[in-house]
Amino acid sequence: MTDPAPQATQSPPTPPAPHPHDPLTADEVTRSVAAVRADGRLPEGSLFATVEVAEPTRAEMADFRAGTPLERTIRIVALPGPGASVVEIEVRLSDGAVVGWTERDDVRPALLYDDAYRSILALKEHPDWQAAMVRRGITDFEQVQIDPWPTGSFDNPAEEGRRITRCLSYWRQDPSDNGYARPVEGVLATVDAARGEVLEVVDHGLVPLAPERGSYLPEHNGPLRTDLRALEITQPDGVSFTLEGNLLTWQHFTLRVSVTPLEGLVLHDVGWVDDDGTTRTILHRAAVSEMVVPYGDPDPMHNWKNAFDVGEWGLGRMLNSLTLGCDCLGEITYLDAVVASEHGHPHVVEHAVCIHEEDYGILWKHTDMNTGRAEVRRSRRLVVSFFATVGNYDYGFFWYFYLDGTIQLEAKLTGIMSTKGIPEGGTADHASVIAPGLAAPVHQHLFCTRLDVAVDGPVNEVLEVAFAGEERGPDNPLGNAIGRRVTRLATEQAARRDVDAASSRHWRIVNPGRTNGLGQPVAYKLVPSATPTLLAHPDSSVGRRAGFARHNLWVTPYRPDERRPAGDYPNQHTGGAGLPEWTAADRSLVDEEIVVWHTFGVTHNPRPEDWPVMPVEYCGFHLVAAGFFDRNPALDLAPPDHCH
Numbered sequence: 248m249t250d251p252a253p254q255a256t257q258s259p260p261t262p263p264a265p266h267p268h269d270p271l272t273a274d275e276v277t278r279s280v281a282a283v284r285a286d287g288r289l290p291e292g293s294l295f296a297t298v299e300v301a302e303p304t305r306a307e308m309a310d311f312r313a314g315t316p317l318e319r320t321i322r323i324v325a326l327p328g329p330g331a332s333v334v335e336i337e338v339r340l341s342d343g344a345v346v347g348w349t350e351r352d353d354v355r356p357a358l359l360y361d362d363a364y365r366s367i368l369a370l371k372e373h374p375d376w377q378a379a380m381v382r383r384g385i386t387d388f389e390q391v392q393i394d395p396w397p398t399g400s401f402d403n404p405a406e407e408g409r410r411i412t413r414c415l416s417y418w419r420q421d422p423s424d425n426g427y428a429r430p431v432e433g434v435l436a437t438v439d440a441a442r443g444e445v446l447e448v449v450d451h452g453l454v455p456l457a458p459e460r461g462s463y464l465p466e467h468n469g470p471l472r473t474d475l476r477a478l479e480i481t482q483p484d485g486v487s488f489t490l491e492g493n494l495l496t497w498q499h500f501t502l503r504v505s506v507t508p509l510e511g512l513v514l515h516d517v518g519w520v521d522d523d524g525t526t527r528t529i530l531h532r533a534a535v536s537e538m539v540v541p542y543g544d545p546d547p548m549h550n551w552k553n554a555f556d557v558g559e560w561g562l563g564r565m566l567n568s569l570t571l572g573c574d575c576l577g578e579i580t581y582l583d584a585v586v587a588s589e590h591g592h593p594h595v596v597e598h599a600v601c602i603h604e605e606d607y608g609i610l611w612k613h614t615d616m617n618t619g620r621a622e623v624r625r626s627r628r629l630v631v632s633f634f635a636t637v638g639n640y641d642y643g644f645f646w647y648f649y650l651d652g653t654i655q656l657e658a659k660l661t662g663i664m665s666t667k668g669i670p671e672g673g674t675a676d677h678a679s680v681i682a683p684g685l686a687a688p689v690h691q692h693l694f695c696t697r698l699d700v701a702v703d704g705p706v707n708e709v710l711e712v713a714f715a716g717e718e719r720g721p722d723n724p725l726g727n728a729i730g731r732r733v734t735r736l737a738t739e740q741a742a743r744r745d746v747d748a749a750s751s752r753h754w755r756i757v758n759p760g761r762t763n764g765l766g767q768p769v770a771y772k773l774v775p776s777a778t779p780t781l782l783a784h785p786d787s788s789v790g791r792r793a794g795f796a797r798h799n800l801w802v803t804p805y806r807p808d809e810r811r812p813a814g815d816y817p818n819q820h821t822g823g824a825g826l827p828e829w830t831a832a833d834r835s836l837v838d839e840e841i842v843v844w845h846t847f848g849v850t851h852n853p854r855p856e857d858w859p860v861m862p863v864e865y866c867g868f869h870l871v872a873a874g875f876f877d878r879n880p881a882l883d884l885a886p887p888d889h890c891h
């Protein structure tokens with residue numbers, strides 16, 4: 248038997264029709280940057296912090312669906328000089344017109360690669376830093392890794408109007424070494440990153456370099472295990488999803504996928520397609536829109552560390568190019584992503600988004616005790632994921648879609664912990680000893696997901712549901728009654744809520760205008776995990792700057808310009824922006840299109856087992872259909888055909 252010959256008459260596949268949620272293309276970067284340069288208002292040498300599609304609003308998308316074509320507009324944040332000013336520019340692609348131009352002072356975009364490099368070069372040449380290295384016996388400065396960090400905001404007048412990095416040093420005995428094994432403890436430098444000007448080098452005192460190399464490379468960790476046999480995932484009939492452009496369909500789900508410079512992966516128009524072809528919307532848009540990693544060690548080397556890895560770095564700017572068989576196993580479909588360099592050139596990150604299916608054990612099962620007949624259905628999930636490397640840490644974000652309508656976001660935390668050198672044999676307060684002469688401060692990772700919800704239509708509201716045992720009485724003689732408290736979160740202040748595992752507190756996102764077959768309002772419920780809130784003092788710098796992390800739930804009326812929970816420019820921001828600012832007005836959440844913001848994460852008490860590289864720690868949440876359907880929507884799954 249031979250393979251059939253390709254058919255010469257076959258026509259090439261038709262490209263998908265343009266859609267407002269199509270990802271940014273290389274050509275769009277080139278054309279929009281050229282339009283900005285031609286405009287002439289930006290000085291020569293200006294940098295481009297971000298170039299992204301100006302996403303249409305809900306109202307504009309409604310017009311688009313009604314048949315009105317939409318203009319494609321690109322939004323650029325440019326830096327005209329080395330100070331703390333940006334220009335927000337909008338370019339209409341159809342004619343290259345610059346249609347928006349807003350100059351903003353006293354804000355900084357995410358830390359630029361150019362600024363980071365300039366910080367490193369300036370510091371390596373600076374005599375105070377060199378002297379601090381020599382005091383520690385380090386004379387080959389090429390062996391020193393410098394990590395520039397966003398500096399935070401600590402009322403330092405010398406930092407006003409400047410783009411600042413604070414720099415930590417690590418010693419590598421060879422270029423492939425794990426620098427975090429040997430922090431050059433005590434040396435802290437502040438650099439005007441845009442000007443390459445070292446403002447201050449502080450030496451908090453000598454701590455010997457940790458003795459061990461802390462390598463995670465296979466060549467240093469042998470003998471390697473040889474007793475794991477091959478585990479292959481094959482789908483001989485192909486995958487069950489289709490991807491047309493960025494339109495992904497799988498089972499009843501439909502969604503679009505794109506990447507933005509700061510959030511990374513963005514989901515648009517997540518819906519459930521009924522058997523009659525009607526699409527019931529669930530989410531208008533969903534993305535991890537901010538995160539913060541506050542460190543809990545008052546040691547002056549570490550007490551300022553608070554990384555906002557979305558707004559101060561940019562998950563989409565730090566996308567990994569994923570590899571088959573390593574990052575992703577099985578029948579994998581990848582999406583590339585286009586990002587713009589700071590000099591305005593398009594750059595394609597190949598295999599930035601991974602799409603595949605996974606078997607997920609049993610979805611439902613019952614054995615009839617009378618007849619002995621067992622019915623079982625396999626669970627399967629569609630996985631849409633990406634990874635970003637932000638300095639020492641690596642974060643994976645995995646969206647899962649299940650056959651019963653459940654949607655899940657799982658964050659995967661791995662990479663290398665931020666470390667501190669300690670005297671060998673010593674202990675550390677607010678930190679764990681993880682290796683001889685090495686500790687890692689206690690810290691948190693708190694992620695804020697912006698869920699632009701549209702459960703079966705645009706107008707939704709949020710009900711909090713919690714349970715409590717009821718008092719004994721005439722109506723509850725046996726004391727078994729479980730009371731169900733349902734509270735409508737009617738205003739923004741009332742909707743600042745925290746998890747409470749003891750009462751199984753969760754939040755129903757309801758469409759009050761639509762009912763299911765039982766006459767109940769249709770809903771999805773947000774099921775949080777046992778997750779912390781920000782532990783830093785509310786009046787601390789990070790307490791003010793990461794206000795979004797002080798509560799697990801926030802709800803706001805939909806506003807297209809309220810995109811980022813710590814504000815658009817958290818880098819060196821003094822705080823208060825974003826959710827705390829917007830919700831201070833205590834706007835109504837009734838009869839509104841709403842946005843649900845969920846902060847989740849972990850408080851990381853470092854373990855020896857997290858060293859020298861961290862086995863993945865997981866956190867996240869579920870969105871579960873709760874009256875969205877009339878019954879189990881997966882009764883129509885066929886039984887597995889090869890049980891034996």
Ligand SMILES: [Cu+2]
Binds near residue numbers: 660690692851
């Ligand atoms: Cu951690």
